[in-house]
Amino acid sequence: MVGRIDELARLRAAFERAVRQGTAYRFTVLGEAGIGKSRLAREFAEALGPDARVLTGHCPAYGDGITFWPLREVALQAAGPRGLDGLAELLVGEDDGDWIAGQVAVAIGPTQEPGRANELFPAVRRLFEALASPRPLVLTLEDLHWAEPTLLDLVEYIADWGRAPVFLLCLARPELIEERPAWGAGGRNADTLFLEPLAPTETEKLIADRLAGGPLPSDTLTRIVEIAQGNPLFVEQLVAAFEDEGAISLPASVQALLAVRLDRLGPAERDLLRCAAVVGTDFSMDALLSLVPEHARPFVGKHLQALERKQLIGPARSADQGFTFRHALIQLAAYRSMTREDRARLHQRVAEWLETEARDSTPELDEILGYHLEEAVAQRRALGVPDEDDRGLAVRAGEHLATAGLRAYGRFDIAAAVNLSGRAKSLLPAFHPQRREVMRVLAETYPMLGRHDEADVVLGEMLEQAQTEGDRLLEQAIHLERARIRVITGPDPTTLDEIREEAERALDVFSTSGDHARAAQACYVLGIVRDRQGATRKLEEVTRLGLAHADRSGRLREEVGPRWNLARAVRAGETPVRDAVRTCQEIINRRRMFHPGVLCELATLHAMEGAFDEARSMIVRARRDMVERWRFRRPLMWAARSSAAVQTLAGDIEGSERELRAALEMALNFRERDPVSKIAAGLSRVLFVRGRSKEADGFATMSKEYAPVEGLAAQALWRAAKARVMASRGDHLEAERLAREAVSLASVETPNLRADLLVDLAEVLLWAKQPAKAEPVIAQAIELYERKGNLISAARARAVGD
Numbered sequence: 001m002v003g004r005i006d007e008l009a010r011l012r013a014a015f016e017r018a019v020r021q022g023t024a025y026r027f028t029v030l031g032e033a034g035i036g037k038s039r040l041a042r043e044f045a046e047a048l049g050p051d052a053r054v055l056t057g058h059c060p061a062y063g064d065g066i067t068f069w070p071l072r073e074v075a076l077q078a079a080g081p082r083g084l085d086g087l088a089e090l091l092v093g094e095d096d097g098d099w100i101a102g103q104v105a106v107a108i109g110p111t112q113e114p115g116r117a118n119e120l121f122p123a124v125r126r127l128f129e130a131l132a133s134p135r136p137l138v139l140t141l142e143d144l145h146w147a148e149p150t151l152l153d154l155v156e157y158i159a160d161w162g163r164a165p166v167f168l169l170c171l172a173r174p175e176l177i178e179e180r181p182a183w184g185a186g187g188r189n190a191d192t193l194f195l196e197p198l199a200p201t202e203t204e205k206l207i208a209d210r211l212a213g214g215p216l217p218s219d220t221l222t223r224i225v226e227i228a229q230g231n232p233l234f235v236e237q238l239v240a241a242f243e244d245e246g247a248i249s250l251p252a253s254v255q256a257l258l259a260v261r262l263d264r265l266g267p268a269e270r271d272l273l274r275c276a277a278v279v280g281t282d283f284s285m286d287a288l289l290s291l292v293p294e295h296a297r298p299f300v301g302k303h304l305q306a307l308e309r310k311q312l313i314g315p316a317r318s319a320d321q322g323f324t325f326r327h328a329l330i331q332l333a334a335y336r337s338m339t340r341e342d343r344a345r346l347h348q349r350v351a352e353w354l355e356t357e358a359r360d361s362t363p364e365l366d367e368i369l370g371y372h373l374e375e376a377v378a379q380r381r382a383l384g385v386p387d388e389d390d391r392g393l394a395v396r397a398g399e400h401l402a403t404a405g406l407r408a409y410g411r412f413d414i415a416a417a418v419n420l421s422g423r424a425k426s427l428l429p430a431f432h433p434q435r436r437e438v439m440r441v442l443a444e445t446y447p448m449l450g451r452h453d454e455a456d457v458v459l460g461e462m463l464e465q466a467q468t469e470g471d472r473l474l475e476q477a478i479h480l481e482r483a484r485i486r487v488i489t490g491p492d493p494t495t496l497d498e499i500r501e502e503a504e505r506a507l508d509v510f511s512t513s514g515d516h517a518r519a520a521q522a523c524y525v526l527g528i529v530r531d532r533q534g535a536t537r538k539l540e541e542v543t544r545l546g547l548a549h550a551d552r553s554g555r556l557r558e559e560v561g562p563r564w565n566l567a568r569a570v571r572a573g574e575t576p577v578r579d580a581v582r583t584c585q586e587i588i589n590r591r592r593m594f595h596p597g598v599l600c601e602l603a604t605l606h607a608m609e610g611a612f613d614e615a616r617s618m619i620v621r622a623r624r625d626m627v628e629r630w631r632f633r634r635p636l637m638w639a640a641r642s643s644a645a646v647q648t649l650a651g652d653i654e655g656s657e658r659e660l661r662a663a664l665e666m667a668l669n670f671r672e673r674d675p676v677s678k679i680a681a682g683l684s685r686v687l688f689v690r691g692r693s694k695e696a697d698g699f700a701t702m703s704k705e706y707a708p709v710e711g712l713a714a715q716a717l718w719r720a721a722k723a724r725v726m727a728s729r730g731d732h733l734e735a736e737r738l739a740r741e742a743v744s745l746a747s748v749e750t751p752n753l754r755a756d757l758l759v760d761l762a763e764v765l766l767w768a769k770q771p772a773k774a775e776p777v778i779a780q781a782i783e784l785y786e787r788k789g790n791l792i793s794a795a796r797a798r799a800v801g802d
Helices: 005-021 037-051 070-090 097-108 117-131 149-161 177-180 180-187 198-209 219-227 232-245 253-265 267-279 285-291 294-309 327-334 340-357 364-383 387-410 415-427 432-443 452-469 472-489 496-513 517-530 536-553 556-572 577-587 596-610 610-630 633-651 655-670 673-689 695-706 712-728 731-746 751-767 772-786 791-801
Strands: 025-030 054-058 135-142 165-172 188-194 314-315 324-325
Touching: 005 025, 005 037, 005 165, 005 188, 025 037, 025 149, 025 177, 025 180, 037 054, 037 165, 054 070, 070 097, 070 117, 070 135, 070 149, 097 117, 097 432, 117 135, 117 149, 117 165, 135 267, 149 165, 149 452, 149 610, 177 180, 180 188, 198 219, 198 232, 219 232, 232 253, 253 267, 253 327, 253 751, 267 285, 267 294, 267 324, 267 327, 267 340, 285 294, 285 340, 294 314, 324 327, 340 364, 364 387, 364 415, 387 432, 415 432, 432 452, 452 472, 472 496, 472 517, 472 772, 496 517, 517 536, 517 556, 536 556, 556 577, 556 596, 596 610, 596 633, 596 791, 610 633, 633 655, 633 673, 655 673, 673 695, 673 712, 695 712, 712 731, 712 751, 731 751, 751 772, 751 791, 772 791
Parallel strands: 025 165, 025 188, 054 135, 135 165
Antiparallel strands: 314 324
């Protein structure tokens, strides 16, 4: 390898840090295509030698929704020739070794059983920790920019929670950071290196190293160095072209060079390379033989040798494949050189071969089959082939993708479920039996990703179909789901009374019909309405009813909501802290796990009594469990809010600001107005305390703009935020008016909120030099805090009046 001495040193230092600390570490190498990321990783692995076990997984550029392909490669490399049986043998002697192997097998094996979907992440972490126990583990993940979101979540989770020297070497193009900006931020257990182009002198050295036939003319060498721009792939392909074909004109880009090289291949070699490009980056001899004409099959081996000699392909990276393209850009160039007609024909042929010859060869077969059939349809439609001629292909593609999407949902891979099911929906005809199930999956999963508008559109389509079929129960269920979306995202312009009436109708219908899952959903929607109205007593009442229905339904989604709502009700309502803690402890355990949301509310309750270390450890565990068990990001918004509350009570204002900013970013992404308004108001308060009144005013304005008309807490909080800023600027009359309005809007059933707003009013009055007016207001706030059992806030309120 030429150059990269400093980069290798950084990699080695990070690896040694992980080993020294005995924890996981994520090191990301970013760079443009062909810049040498994989070569750097190989050199690093070779330099480690016996000091580490090195495993490699590749994220495929095709077949969206194939989440755990890299995990499968890694696990099977570790297991050796005995496959999944070998994986189990590796874990003999580990606590729960059989459980770990079984969970991993669900993701990478041929079984269609979903297993315990919420246990996959901890099982994978335990597997890597076990593999790292004899010696450190280096896990190289190539082309991570093509990874599915759930795999990225898994990598982040292992880096955050791994308790063994597991070094995650992530290779990706810069678009990974465009998709996940926080990925490149670095941190306690993460670092990022951007791989720069080679210097001109290093480029010359690389050329000299790769040339076998003597030095180039100086003007040619200068021109190559100038055009290559330090890209090793460009250099190596130019050198290969010179050695294979003699002098050629120098193209302006690596893409143009590859196109020239493909054009100069013999017809049989070019056709074979194109067939391979349709199969994928890695391809087997069997796959190629299925695609070429029968008369050409005897010559395939000879042509493959020629392509390998010309440095276009090489030996396969995995045991079940024969060959691989030297670089993804070569595969892409070969694919793009084909006509749409040839692409359509070959994609269809690959699918037919997979269906007849490769059955059960991979657990991702439905995803891959769906991809090839989908591409065949897309290429034919781009040629103008009438849809009627493609209907059979489209249905087959849709069926495979629907099956894959349902399986992804079963293992709680939400992003893949949305991807696969959405594609299936676009391919299946209106009344196909699988389409209804696909639409149900989308209606349930879109909101988990904050894609509420798309969920509403799907529900609208489902409603039309239900009305056509005369299915009244389904109609009612769809109306309920749409009400759920509207109350989360608005509810303006829909009123809370309209949503309440819809939910009450649904509760009556589904309680009568014995549909406990939908009855629980109705209670959940009613609970959100009561929460927005500040009616925590009714919130607790309807939530306890929903909890009874949810537990009888046996559905995870319905069991999660009411537990969290009940914990929120006792934390925010009139229930004293000690009693609220007991209630949370009674409901926290379900399905052999602690409910992370209840854990967040419990943390806030402990912080009210001053048990800050315990509260912080609960937030840490809640976050870990959210990522492990639920694997979608929306709950993390609420965890950040709870953490901010704990930090505020503990007096860590800087920590509170950090958490609120993270929560606000998520709330904005999810387009949920009530949380945005409340979080922005909280951020305004924190910034004001830190002396940044201009920023505080901006977030107070945001809070006002997002506050739902009937959201009493949000309406009160933005007024209090504005009042503080205005008082600091000397506009005491308007500040007092807004602060008193805020107090009047706060429900008497939410003592902590009402007391917070009273303290804000008292501070406004003190800034206006009216201590006589402020004194009874502070006394009222202290009385509310003490009645709740919020000892920390009560002590702080006393300090305001001193």
